[in-house]
Amino acid sequence: MNDPKAFYDKYKSLVYNLALNYSTNKEDAEEITQDVFLSVFKKMSSFRNESKIETWIFRVTINKSLDYLKAKKRFKRNFMNDGVSIDQVSQTELSDFNHPGVVLESKEKIQDIYSCINKLSEDHKTVIILLKIENRTYSDVAKIMKISVGAVESLFIRAKKEIRCFT
């Protein structure tokens, strides 16, 4: 990576949109994008070319997004009170919904689905986002998550079932 600006320009859209799909908030996505590029620039020398660089960036972005959301949830729970339930925290997450990629007509429906997605486990959430929003193939998702294609399929089926339970 000789030119950091060129590298940033190449992957900025991938990182920002993925972070946006996890956080559903513009400001949070900007924070996550900064964290991702800081980490990538720092660890670039230790990157082994075993996997495609894009797959690696996907992994870093997913991890940073999940870490960021966990920290945010922890902070909110501490701030609001110790006795706040997960449902209440999910509700406050919805009030933060500010996804510039969502068109106004479908905003309400997408917000409803996100209220269910936010209750899923990290793996289930990742599978839904990568398959349904990022439009990645099962094989891509398997490489990103370092699991088999069969495992991705079963995760997706279980995630869909869980979403059905929540609605």
Added chain:
Amino acid sequence: MQDKLEILSTIKRVSPPDYLYDKILERINNKIQAPLIYAYAACILLLITFNIFSINFSIADNLAAINLIDMPTNFLQYE
């Protein structure tokens, strides 16, 4: 539910704001400056410690001088 999830594919891709790269550079520069701040802090601490020791030594010296002054001089005078 399958149809419900299909609506997620309508989410459009957006471009990140232009100022984001400058913010990243700013954070990189801040990270580089952080060790320098620690170095300055260590120097200041070292100076303070040195000062405390030197003050303690000078107090001890003064006390010794006072002891000499307070010594009864009678012996010398009458001898």
